[in-house]
Amino acid sequence: MEGPSSAAAAANTKFIVPDADFSSQISDGRRNSGRVTLNVDPDFVDVDQGGSEDDSDDECFEDGQLIREPRRSRENDAGVKMSIGHYDDLEEDEEEDEEEQRRRFAEGIRNIHQNKQQESFDLEPEDSDAMRQLVNTAMMFNTDNQFQRIDFEPVGKRKTPKIIEGYLWGAQIGTGSYGKVKEVIDTFTLTRRAAKIMKYDKLRKITNGWENIRSEMAILRRLNHKNVIKLVEVFNIPTKGKVYMIFEYCIGSVQQLLDLEPARRLSIGESHAIFAELCHGLNYLHSKRISHKDIKPGNLLVAIDFTIKICDFGVAEQISIFQNDGTCTKVNGTPKFQPPECVHGNHSFFDGYKADMWSAGVTLYNLVSGKYPFEKPVLLKLYECIGTEPLVMPTNVLLSNELQDLLRQLLEKDFTRRLGCQETMLHPWFMSSFPEDQGLGRIMERMRTGDRPLTMIPSMMALYDGLENEVEIDEDGKEVVLLPRLTIGGELDHDTFRGFKYLEATPADQLLDGAADDDALNPMRRPSSRSMPTSAPVPQPIDAVTTPVAPSSASAEFADASPSPQPKKSRQRKKRSIFACIFRSRTDSV
Amino acid sequence: MSKDRHLFAIPANFFIYCVFNRVVKQGNPTHLSWICDVARQRVTLCVSNRRVSPRFWRTTCSNESLRHESIIFEETQREATNLRLMNHPNILELNDCFVLENSVYQITPAMNLGSLFDIVLNYKKFGINEKATAGITKQVLDALAYLHQRRYIHRDVKPKHILIDSNGNVKLSGFRFMIELNAHLDCVYEFDAHLQNQIYYLAPEVLAQNMHGYTVKSDIYMLGITICEAINGVMPFAELDPLEMLHRKLNGQVPRPVDMTSLKDDEALGIDISQRPREHLTRQFSQEMHDFIANCLLYEPMHRNSAADLKESTWLGSKAYRDLRPTDVSEALELDYTHFDLSLWEQEPVIPPQPEQRYEIAFDYSPLS
Numbered sequence: 001m002e003g004p005s006s007a008a009a010a011a012n013t014k015f016i017v018p019d020a021d022f023s024s025q026i027s028d029g030r031r032n033s034g035r036v037t038l039n040v041d042p043d044f045v046d047v048d049q050g051g052s053e054d055d056s057d058d059e060c061f062e063d064g065q066l067i068r069e070p071r072r073s074r075e076n077d078a079g080v081k082m083s084i085g086h087y088d089d090l091e092e093d094e095e096e097d098e099e100e101q102r103r104r105f106a107e108g109i110r111n112i113h114q115n116k117q118q119e120s121f122d123l124e125p126e127d128s129d130a131m132r133q134l135v136n137t138a139m140m141f142n143t144d145n146q147f148q149r150i151d152f153e154p155v156g157k158r159k160t161p162k163i164i165e166g167y168l169w170g171a172q173i174g175t176g177s178y179g180k181v182k183e184v185i186d187t188f189t190l191t192r193r194a195a196k197i198m199k200y201d202k203l204r205k206i207t208n209g210w211e212n213i214r215s216e217m218a219i220l221r222r223l224n225h226k227n228v229i230k231l232v233e234v235f236n237i238p239t240k241g242k243v244y245m246i247f248e249y250c251i252g253s254v255q256q257l258l259d260l261e262p263a264r265r266l267s268i269g270e271s272h273a274i275f276a277e278l279c280h281g282l283n284y285l286h287s288k289r290i291s292h293k294d295i296k297p298g299n300l301l302v303a304i305d306f307t308i309k310i311c312d313f314g315v316a317e318q319i320s321i322f323q324n325d326g327t328c329t330k331v332n333g334t335p336k337f338q339p340p341e342c343v344h345g346n347h348s349f350f351d352g353y354k355a356d357m358w359s360a361g362v363t364l365y366n367l368v369s370g371k372y373p374f375e376k377p378v379l380l381k382l383y384e385c386i387g388t389e390p391l392v393m394p395t396n397v398l399l400s401n402e403l404q405d406l407l408r409q410l411l412e413k414d415f416t417r418r419l420g421c422q423e424t425m426l427h428p429w430f431m432s433s434f435p436e437d438q439g440l441g442r443i444m445e446r447m448r449t450g451d452r453p454l455t456m457i458p459s460m461m462a463l464y465d466g467l468e469n470e471v472e473i474d475e476d477g478k479e480v481v482l483l484p485r486l487t488i489g490g491e492l493d494h495d496t497f498r499g500f501k502y503l504e505a506t507p508a509d510q511l512l513d514g515a516a517d518d519d520a521l522n523p524m525r526r527p528s529s530r531s532m533p534t535s536a537p538v539p540q541p542i543d544a545v546t547t548p549v550a551p552s553s554a555s556a557e558f559a560d561a562s563p564s565p566q567p568k569k570s571r572q573r574k575k576r577s578i579f580a581c582i583f584r585s586r587t588d589s590v
Numbered sequence: 591m592s593k594d595r596h597l598f599a600i601p602a603n604f605f606i607y608c609v610f611n612r613v614v615k616q617g618n619p620t621h622l623s624w625i626c627d628v629a630r631q632r633v634t635l636c637v638s639n640r641r642v643s644p645r646f647w648r649t650t651c652s653n654e655s656l657r658h659e660s661i662i663f664e665e666t667q668r669e670a671t672n673l674r675l676m677n678h679p680n681i682l683e684l685n686d687c688f689v690l691e692n693s694v695y696q697i698t699p700a701m702n703l704g705s706l707f708d709i710v711l712n713y714k715k716f717g718i719n720e721k722a723t724a725g726i727t728k729q730v731l732d733a734l735a736y737l738h739q740r741r742y743i744h745r746d747v748k749p750k751h752i753l754i755d756s757n758g759n760v761k762l763s764g765f766r767f768m769i770e771l772n773a774h775l776d777c778v779y780e781f782d783a784h785l786q787n788q789i790y791y792l793a794p795e796v797l798a799q800n801m802h803g804y805t806v807k808s809d810i811y812m813l814g815i816t817i818c819e820a821i822n823g824v825m826p827f828a829e830l831d832p833l834e835m836l837h838r839k840l841n842g843q844v845p846r847p848v849d850m851t852s853l854k855d856d857e858a859l860g861i862d863i864s865q866r867p868r869e870h871l872t873r874q875f876s877q878e879m880h881d882f883i884a885n886c887l888l889y890e891p892m893h894r895n896s897a898a899d900l901k902e903s904t905w906l907g908s909k910a911y912r913d914l915r916p917t918d919v920s921e922a923l924e925l926d927y928t929h930f931d932l933s934l935w936e937q938e939p940v941i942p943p944q945p946e947q948r949y950e951i952a953f954d955y956s957p958l959s
Contacts, residue, residue: 095640168833187833189786192799248782251801304801305772305779444774460837 015271125430161459161486163187167195167237167246171487172458174252177314178202178209183249183455190316192249192454193232200241212314213243224236227281228399230312250309251452252492258297258370260494263505265397267368269439274300275307275364276430283354283421287312289319291326291352294333295359297366304452306443317352326353336372337362337381340413354415359422361410369394370509371410387413396508402429430526449500455487462486658715665766665784673698674741680733682753682763701753703925706820707936710749713925716869717823717848720879724911725919726752727817728901730759734813735897738806741771743778747812748791749819756921756927777803790827791815794839795891807891810900814886818845821875842888878905885941 043094107466146210151180162169170183178198185192203209220231233246254274258264266274278300285292292299299312327349330341339358341350365373371394391411393404406429424430433439489495591824652941673684682698703709711720718726730752737744744762751764767785781799785792793811795804819825826845827835846852848870853863863871882905888894895903905911 185833186783187831189783190789190797190832190836191781191783223904248797302777304799304805440774446773447801447803452801454800454840457837457840460833464834466838 007344020089041386045375062178077446079458098213116308161456161462163242164237167193168446168456168459169195170454170459171490173455173491174256174571176312178206178213181499184246185454185456194247194249196244196245196246196247196317203243210462213245215318216313216316217245219316219318223285223288225281225284227308228284229309247311248303248309250303250311251450251496252365253298254300254302254308255296255298256492258367260492260497261502263370263509264502265503265509266367267439267442267503268368268397268399268403270438270442271364271367272429272432272434274308275360278310278360278363278423279421279430281310282309282360283425285316286326286353286421290316291319291320291328292316292356293352293359294337295356295363296337297363300363306447319352326351327353333359335379336375338386338416339415344387351415353420354418357410357418357420358415359406360424364410365394365407368399369397371396373407396506400429402427402432406430446497446500449497451498452496453489455489458488459486484587604927605768607905616693629826667723668768669764669766672768676736676765677732678736679730679759681736682760682761698754699761701759703754703756703757703923705750706752706816709754709923709925710820710823714923715823716867717821719873719924720821720875720921721911721914722919722922722924723817723879724919725758725914725916725922726754726760726820727813728906728911728914729916729919730762730813730816731897731901731906734809736900737768738809738897741806743769743771743804743806744809744811745769745792745796746788747750747783747809747816748788749798749816754919754923758916758921758923760916760919771802771806775803777805779803788812789832790825790835792893794842794889797836797839805891806896807894808898810886811891815845817883817886818847821847822870822872842889844884844889846887847875847880849873851875851880876905876908878903878908881905886951 002218021054061549166187168182168187170185172180173194174181176196178196179202180197182195183192184198198213203213206212217234218247221231224230229250230248231245231249234244235246236243258266278295278418280293282292290313295310299310299311301311303309314549317332319326319329328351330347331338331350335343337359339346339350339355342355362373365371373391373446374382374389375387376385391408393399393407399407406419406424406427409419409427410424419427435441492527520553615913638836670684673682676683684698684699730747734744734747744765746764747762747768749766751762753761753763754789755761767788768839768932772778778799780798781796785796789797791812793801793804796808816828822845827838830838848866850871850873853866853871857863882900885893885903886900900906
């Protein structure tokens with residue numbers, strides 16, 4: 001802890017305490033006074049109290065009056081502490097940074113060669129950012145690419161494939177709370193992996209950033225289950241200021257699947273399959289005494305064989321083995337998926353396992369209907385809604401009685417009566433099966449149509465066949481050298497499942513969307529949860545595809561798409577060894 | 591047996607296994623048998639069975655590896671489980687399996703010529719001839735057809751796992767990575783670092799790891815690579831990095847048998863063939879065999895023939911090779927069988943007297959870490 005949450009949070013944080021009624025009701029049951037500290041997402045703008053936005057002091061309501069109070073006293077309270085400390089820097093753009101760095105690097109090297117700035121390598125720690133960047137980049141070039149000689153001329157014009165720690169780097173396949181997720185391939189075992197990249201700068205900005213990733217690593221290394229993501233390797237490159245976590249490869253998250261659907265929901269059968277795998281994963285986690293605390297569609301990943309994998313253990317809590325129940329006190333997670341006992345503020349503790357089951361219930365509700373059971377644009381209203389309002393079943397889809405019963409029992413406000421994981425797995429809806437066309441059949445259809453080729457194939461061509469810069473002629477008649485693309489594809493999109501029939505949005509879906517928005521005409525509205533898109537992406541027509549990759553004929557595609565033609569490649573190969581004649585290109589053999 | 595001749599004997603399932611510590615170099619097919627235990631110590635194990643003939647059995651255990659011991663143990667266990675499911679003359683049967691100290695012992699029939707890899711490495715530097723290849727391929731295809739009919743993918747077909755005995759019987763082993771097909775999709779997606787020993791043999795659709803998965807046809811590709819290795823004497827892609835090998839495979843580049851015709855093709859393409867060995871320059875394979883291997887190594891799994899179809903192909907179904915018997919294989923291999931001390935297999939082993947110390951070396955009680 002770098003002193004932190006006090007200094008950083010003082011500027012951005014609001015402390016909110018619910019009505020005095022609540023605190024008086026339960027004051028005898030609690031060890032300390034009725035204060036609950038909420039460390040609220042600094043990104044979140046509270047519409048109701050917009051005027052008090054710039055107050056750096058703490059506020060709390062008591063008897064309807066706004067009073068101020070020094071923060072020290074409150075920090076010692078042993079009530080439920082809540083921190084929703086994650087937010088994304090959306091403006092981050094690594095690619096541009098790299099170009100910039102590279103140009104700066106080239107300049108710096110040139111200066112060094114002309115003996116102009118030789119002393120600048122003896123830098124004081126408080127020296128300019130630019131020179132620090134320069135040094136970092138120089139280190140990067142030295143460590144990363146043994147194959148590559150540094151030459152100054154084409155620095156801005158040539159990109160080389162990145163190989164770091166034995167991993168060849170591919171395209172970005174997702175965005176996590178701490179940074180990008182990229183696809184990599186192990187150059188020795190040829191396994192596809194996903195690399196989560198975390199920057200030091202960002203970790204420092206986030207409250208408890210370092211602690212969270214440390215606990216994530218500690219928890220993940222003990223886990224081994226089909227429905228839990230596997231951590232393969234972790235490494236740290238201080239010269240780049242980044243931590244890399246290597247996970248097994250997944251094609252995307254359930255949230256991304258939802259976003260692809262025009263109706264923003266899945267069929268009941270698919271939801272059932274996903275929920276079942278989620279329950280198996282949760283059952284395993286709970287048996288290992290781990291409460292995940294952040295279950296939501298965005299944290300459920302889909303592997304290439306459509307197994308659902310629970311990921312993101314940043315806020316997960318390992319519950320002590322000397323405890324008989326899942327009692328824990330630290331509230332974390334996404335507001336929309338939090339159970340009432342976390343947001344109420346009238347409990348000094350809650351059950352971590354049962355909190356997971358609530359989140360699983362909200363997830364199921366969301367998968368089935370595309371809506372959230374409790375949705376308000378303002379965080380405080382959302383909490384109030386979760387705590388008090390009764391559950392309303394979605395009207396846009398027809399739910400069976402069993403499913404309604406399961407949802408009611410999962411979204412039970414009293415956590416002592418809420419279903420646990422084992423009981424959920426014995427529920428009749430959980431054990432029911434679905435007709436082929438809407439359940440397993442749809443998943444099979446996704447797997448049949450899905451195509452997720454290696455994104456680093458152009459990089460391999462650049463390494464072994466040589467990739468030439470494309471030259472285009474622009475409007476003025478000048479030749480413009482384009483950088484060759486080193487990756488194909490990226491995140492899940494409509495090309496991935498080409499020919500798959502998505503669920504059409506019914507009028508009922510649209511209607512409810514409008515109804516939910518009437519509360520939030522205010523332009524100040526912000527999403528109250530991270531990585532939860534505010535609007536569905538518009539599905540693109542298939543004709544507008546720029547880089548089509550047809551399934552199962554990858555090589556033919558590359559021959560068309562790539563600038564380097566086939567014959568040149570084979571001629572290069574032939575000189576390489578005496579065994580070259582053993583090879584024959586595929587076109588010869590057919 | 592006198593007391594000093596065997597170090598200890600354990601009764602298991604009415605068999606008596608005598609274990610002694612004659613260390614013989616692995617890969618030498620003349621020794622009786624070898625074993626590698628979980629703690630990665632290699633000891634030689636001779637198995638004597640007093641009541642049932644044949645007397646001598648080959649024992650295998652998991653190969654030495656850098657992976658964690660628990661994983662090796664699991665794999666050995668899985669191999670034993672898989673082998674027990676099989677019953678086919680061309681699949682190595684598992685006679686017994688037991689745990690002793692910190693070792694797992696698998697008792698299997700002794701294949702005294704060793705594996706195809708050993709034969710090529712030690713005696714056939716430039717590859718085996720066409721007739722022997724046909725005989726071996728036929729028997730391996732029998733085993734593969736049996737597996738594929740039962741919806742299993744072997745995933746580890748390579749010369750090291752094709753065992754041959756002096757009668758020409760061929761048996762497929764190495765069932766550690768066998769996997770069953772998915773009931774709904776008829777394909778499998780699993781690929782992880784544990785397959786890294788055989789990445790050079792794996793089919794492109796396995797290595798691509800995309801959402802199409804792979805089917806039993808990936809075994810056919812591995813068989814094609816295996817035949818190429820046996821015939822050419824070198825492993826295809828051996829001179830490449832794994833990543834470059836992946837790139838070549840994804841581009842559809844495949845190996846092919848080297849003989850007069852293929853070398854002429856290469857010469858026409860401008861490749862210098864003057865450095866090639868004379869054996870390769872003078873031999874000539876039939877066109878049917880070239881077609882057979884090209885079919886095995888097709889890029890699209892759909893276009894490859896199934897194992898049952900390949901048995902009826904023009905090469906194996908031709909007049910010359912239709913009625914190949916196991917004995918033809920051992921003849922066609924043209925090995926000088928004096929290299930193999932076959933008498934060792936016929937009689938009770940003669941054990942040199944061992945100092946008492948060696949016993950402790952053989953079974954080291956150092957703790958498993």
